[in-house]
Amino acid sequence: MVHQASEPGFVSDPLEGLRSALFTSRLYRFFLAREVPDSLLQSLNDPWPGDAARGHAISEGHWKLANQTFVFDHRLGPPDWYPPGAWNGWLEELHGFTWLRDLQEAGGHARQIAQTALAGWIADCGSWNRFAWRPDILGRRLASWLTHHGFLIGDADPRFRQQFFRSVTEQTRHLARVATRGSSGLSKIAVLRALIFAGITLPGAARRMPQVMRLLKQELDHQMLPDGGQRERNPSVQYLLLRDLVDIRLALIQGRHPVPGWLQQTIDRAAPMLRFYRHGDGGLALFNGSREESSHLIDNVLAIGQATGRPLRRTPYSGFERLEAGSTVVLVDAAWPPAAEWTARAHAAPLAFEMSYGRERLIVSMGAWHGPDSDWQQAARETAAHSTMTVDDRSLAEFRKDGLLGRGPRNVEVERREQQGNVTLVMSHDGYHSQFRLIHHRTLALAADGHALRGEDILDGPGGERFSLRFHLHPDVRAAVVHDSQSVLLSPKSGKGWRLSVKGGVLELVGSVYLGSGAMRTSQQVVVSRGLNGVRNVVTWELERIESRPRRKRKRSHGEELALV
Numbered sequence: 001m002v003h004q005a006s007e008p009g010f011v012s013d014p015l016e017g018l019r020s021a022l023f024t025s026r027l028y029r030f031f032l033a034r035e036v037p038d039s040l041l042q043s044l045n046d047p048w049p050g051d052a053a054r055g056h057a058i059s060e061g062h063w064k065l066a067n068q069t070f071v072f073d074h075r076l077g078p079p080d081w082y083p084p085g086a087w088n089g090w091l092e093e094l095h096g097f098t099w100l101r102d103l104q105e106a107g108g109h110a111r112q113i114a115q116t117a118l119a120g121w122i123a124d125c126g127s128w129n130r131f132a133w134r135p136d137i138l139g140r141r142l143a144s145w146l147t148h149h150g151f152l153i154g155d156a157d158p159r160f161r162q163q164f165f166r167s168v169t170e171q172t173r174h175l176a177r178v179a180t181r182g183s184s185g186l187s188k189i190a191v192l193r194a195l196i197f198a199g200i201t202l203p204g205a206a207r208r209m210p211q212v213m214r215l216l217k218q219e220l221d222h223q224m225l226p227d228g229g230q231r232e233r234n235p236s237v238q239y240l241l242l243r244d245l246v247d248i249r250l251a252l253i254q255g256r257h258p259v260p261g262w263l264q265q266t267i268d269r270a271a272p273m274l275r276f277y278r279h280g281d282g283g284l285a286l287f288n289g290s291r292e293e294s295s296h297l298i299d300n301v302l303a304i305g306q307a308t309g310r311p312l313r314r315t316p317y318s319g320f321e322r323l324e325a326g327s328t329v330v331l332v333d334a335a336w337p338p339a340a341e342w343t344a345r346a347h348a349a350p351l352a353f354e355m356s357y358g359r360e361r362l363i364v365s366m367g368a369w370h371g372p373d374s375d376w377q378q379a380a381r382e383t384a385a386h387s388t389m390t391v392d393d394r395s396l397a398e399f400r401k402d403g404l405l406g407r408g409p410r411n412v413e414v415e416r417r418e419q420q421g422n423v424t425l426v427m428s429h430d431g432y433h434s435q436f437r438l439i440h441h442r443t444l445a446l447a448a449d450g451h452a453l454r455g456e457d458i459l460d461g462p463g464g465e466r467f468s469l470r471f472h473l474h475p476d477v478r479a480a481v482v483h484d485s486q487s488v489l490l491s492p493k494s495g496k497g498w499r500l501s502v503k504g505g506v507l508e509l510v511g512s513v514y515l516g517s518g519a520m521r522t523s524q525q526v527v528v529s530r531g532l533n534g535v536r537n538v539v540t541w542e543l544e545r546i547e548s549r550p551r552r553k554r555k556r557s558h559g560e561e562l563a564l565v
Contacts, residue, residue: 032173044200055107066089070086111151111152139191146197184222200257232346239277239301243301275309278295336408352388360496367516414426432461432463504539508527509525528541
């Protein structure tokens with residue numbers, strides 16, 4: 001059995017043993033179960049659509065959660081809450097009950113499956129245990145039960161309803177006791193969101209609302225940066241946080257509670273940042289552990305949140321840059337991760353970039369693996385999993401045993417120049433200085449029509465043996481090395497081809513994987529490498545859309561830099 005999952009923000013507590021003894025005592029259970037209601041004050045709607053296909057699969061016994069599948073025969077009862085071999089991510093989703101919206105969307109005998117699962121969970125896990133009652137998991141479960149209570153108990157007998165309301169009451173009271181301890185980031189928002197839902201729907205729980213709203217404001221002040229970004233610098237976290245805040249706003253409106261000005265202002269600041277992270281296909285960039293996410297769900301969050309701010313061009317506090325011209329979007333990680341407490345998902349990839357044209361992604365990062373294989377989880381965080389430069393196949397950061405980032409760059413600098421539609425970034429980082437006494441300089445220049453992205457990568461310094469400059473390609477992009485071995489033709493599905501040309505290294509096309517869509521897909525990467533000369537190493541490259549007309553070479557005067565501006 002899994003007793004404790006590793007989760008960002010959870011810290012070892014010397015009083016944990018005493019609390020465990022208290023929480024498992026009969027006296028504590030008696031305290032939690034007093035004054036159990038027999039109905040809710042009102043219902044709350046779940047505004048987010050479920051996945052009917054996933055719901056049908058669960059109805060048939062195929063529980064695919066967090067990229068792991070277990071098969072259970074529902075005729076024999078509820079799922080096994082701790083099956084052998086289950087990884088923490090699968091267990092977190094199972095005990096969080098967020099899959100209820102998928103079952104409800106599926107229809108058929110899904111309600112019976114949900115009721116069997118709920119009754120089984122109450123019987124097997126209804127008393128406190130360290131994992132299933134972990135604050136963030138409990139918060140997601142409680143919110144799911146409250147927003148789907150009609151689906152769960154609509155046709156239930158009195159005994160089942162009594163069990164439901166008793167468990168909801170016990171979990172709410174326990175969550176209120178531990179709300180100020182243990183969690184941070186999205187986990188803390190999940191706790192406070194559940195307590196707000198409970199305060200609106202459960203008789204007698206409204207008295208906690210002023211304190212919970214104060215805690216929410218304090219947490220948002222702690223998490224949010226002045227440009228609207230969340231401190232983890234993870235686009236998926238930005239999306240999920242905004243979705244939770246929109247959820248809270250809607251619940252307050254449904255419950256006829258005032259929506260504080262600070263809550264709406266946070267939504268209004270977070271929405272442009274979420275738009276900043278989007279590629280032309282509507283999905284998110286793959287920075288610091290994020291996934292593409294569903295473009296139509298992102299649209300729903302932005303629409304329901306009624307936040308109309310346009311995407312930013314740059315985010316000086318979050319540390320990203322957005323270059324956009326014509327149909328081309330280039331997103332660049334132009335900073336270093338924040339304080340260690342926020343780096344549990346962070347990747348070691350300063351100056352890495354991604355590029356899309358229209359609704360097609362061309363240059364990507366590998367993404368992040370949300371599945372049971374810890375080796376893939378770690379590999380996706382390494383510098384080599386991103387479209388940037390590495391030295392001697394080493395990462396730019398130290399990955400500590402607790403999963404947080406340790407040693408890394410002290411200085412990441414960026415200068416942005418714009419003129420007549422051309423945009424240039426001149427950047428550098430010292431992440432390899434402590435290892436090799438090297439400084440990495442990178443210049444990216446996007447032409448005004450969006451049809452050319454020019455780059456220059458320089459390693460200054462005496463150390464290291466060999467560099468590798470990587471361009472990870474989206475799985476839908478076919479690539480072929482041209483006969484001169486200095487360029488690659490890139491062919492997306494649309495057929496609108498691009499040519500990647502390089503000078504200053506040996507070019508080869510090698511295999512890779514892409515994790516951004518949630519599944520593991522095979523892909524390719526262009527790798528430009530060469531031995532280091534101990535002084536100054538320069539690679540220039542150009543990504544140019546292939547036009548039907550002949551290419552016109554741009555003349556450069558003596559000493560002219562790569563930048564267009």
